[in-house]
Amino acid sequence: MTHDTTLRYREFKMPDVGEGLTEAEILKWFVQPGDTVTDGQVVCEVETAKAAVELPIPYDGVVHELRFPEGTTVDVGQVIISVDVTPDAAPAEPATAPTAPAVEPEPDEKPQGRQPVLVGYGVAESSTRRRPRKGAQVPEQPTAAIQSELNGRSAAASPDPVAAPSAASPAAARPLAKPPVRKLAKDLGVDLAAVVATGPDGVITRDDVHAAVTAPESVSSNSEAGEEGKETGPQAPAPVQMGARETRVPVKGVRKATAAAMVGSAFTAPHVTEFITLDVTRTMKLVDELKADPDLAGLRVNPLLLIAKALLVAIKRNPEVNAAWDEVNQEIVQKHYVNLGIAAATPRGLLVPNIKDAHELTLPQLARSLGELVTTAREGKTSPAAMQGGTVTITNVGVFGVDTGTPILNPGESAILAVGAIKLQPWVHKGKVKPRQVTTLALSFDHRLVDGELGSKVLADVAAVLENPRRLITWA
Known part of the structure; x- marks a missing residue:
């Protein structure tokens, strides 16, 4: 008695986890052939041009085959894993030994047709072979080759590369970690x-x-x-041999997308950058006071929080700066909301997630949102949706000890504020030279829709709030 392999094996295709993305790189497999999986279980982590995303499997069953090893860039719609959804069914014939000549498919090895998939995953013609009998000595060679690469085994370390591991061994050997x-x-x-x-x-x-x-x-x-x-x-870069003078690192994923976006922005929007150096001693004192405030207990309170609030106040006073240039329709699109982007450096490159409707948040709510944004970005879990729809951005280069910079606009945004390092410096205060906390701000803006007067007003208002944070009350 034979089985319909079309019904027995379900294939999971690389989905479009963003909006219109065409490919993704497999960063990590969390399962191996022979592992039992359940509907909704995360089986791998992939990186798109926007973020790293965990993919859940939509089936119950036993992993039959991993189609691609880690580090492979896969087109959206390609099958990346197959699952035996009826593992208790009658077993198939034993697999052919690797030294035997090629044979015709068994009667129950039917080419798999177009399979129903999740919305947005796409469909493609493909074929699947039977999963070997449990305990069989020889699995299919493509699976064994990929498995060897997944486990990082060399030929010397694995003299029998096609010997099938037991169904329980991959799970048993895998350390437990989130x-x-x-x-x-x-x-x-x-x-x-x-x-x-x-x-x-x-x-x-x-x-x-x-x-x-x-x-x-x-x-x-x-x-x-x-x-x-x-x-x-x-x-990770390729291993450097002794005496090597160069290391080549493939440009892909987030870093590749960032490079393309920055080049496009730099050569599309005419950038203008203005600078201002200011005394932020009062702001730093307020930060210390807020850290002890019970209403902000457990929240991330730092200078960036008040700088973000100051920028939101400046935008409220100068709403024309919060806009975008529509090249197709030759229009300036005024935004009546502020999605505040925060540039975050991660091992995969620069990410700029944004806080939706930041203009409506209270100080505690803004502190909570900033903390969650930074933590998520550092863990590499920022979703593509979190990086879409930004209107203005803050980049804090001061954390690296840098005084200031000339930041490039994020595509579709009109302004970006760079915050320099806050340092104790001699400053004329009330007619006397005293040590004060000083920083430099730089505002880059799109000169097509933000002229020098408007850009200067925004930068001056941010500085005025940080020099005298009582304006957070009077101006808000």
Whole structure:
């Protein structure tokens, strides 16, 4: 008695996890052939041109085949994993030994036609073979080849590359850790299999990963510079041989999209940048007072919070700056809402998620939103939707000790504010030279819709609020 493999094996295709994206890179597989999966379980992490996203499987069953290894860029609509949804059905014939000549498909090995898929995933013609009998000695060679690469095994370390592992061995050997912790370990070049777990039920925590990095045996030659200690994923550069003078890092994913967007912005919108240096001593005192305020307990309170609030006040006083240029219709589109972008540096490149309707938020609400935005970005979990629809942006280059810069506009936005380092400097205050907290702000704007007068007013208003934060009350 034979089975209809079209019904037995379900294929999961690479979805369009953004809006109109055409490809994504497989960063990490969380399952292996033989693992049991359930509907909604995350099976892999992929990186698009906008963000890293975890993909859940929409089936119950047993993983049959992983079609692509980690680090592969896959077109939207291509099958990336197949699942045996009827693993308890009668087994298929034993797989043919790898040394045997090619044979014709068995009667029950039918080419798979167009399969129903989730909305937006697309369909494509493909074919699937039977999953070998449980315990069979030889799985299909494509799966074995991919599995060998997934496990990082060399031919020398695996003399029998086509020997099938038992169904339970991949899951048993895989350390327990949440996806953000796995991402952290990959970025730091830490092998989770060598990490001592201290979390409940043997789960590896972020502290465990950091402890492994600081251990003498796991510190690499470039770890002090904050770079990956070893190549553990597609983002890490190729290993440098002794005496090598160059390292080539593939440009893809977020970094590739950022580069294209910045080049497009720089050569489309005529940029103008203005600067102002100001005394922010009163603002820094207010930050210290707010940190002790019970209404802000547990929230991230720092100078960026008040700078963001100051920019929102300046936009309210000068709403024409919050606009976009419509080249097709030759119109200036005034925005009556502020989606405030915050530039965040991540291991994958620069991300600019934005806080929706930031102009409507109270100070505690803005503090909470900023904290969540930064934490999500650092963990690599920023969604594509969070980076769409921005109107103005803040980039805080001061965290790197830089005084200021000439930031490039995000496409579709009219202005971006760069915040420099806040330093104790001599400053004339009330007729005397005193040590004061001083910083420099730089505002870049699109000169097609923001002229010098408007840009100057916005920058001057931001500075005025930060010099005397009582204006947050009087001007708001």
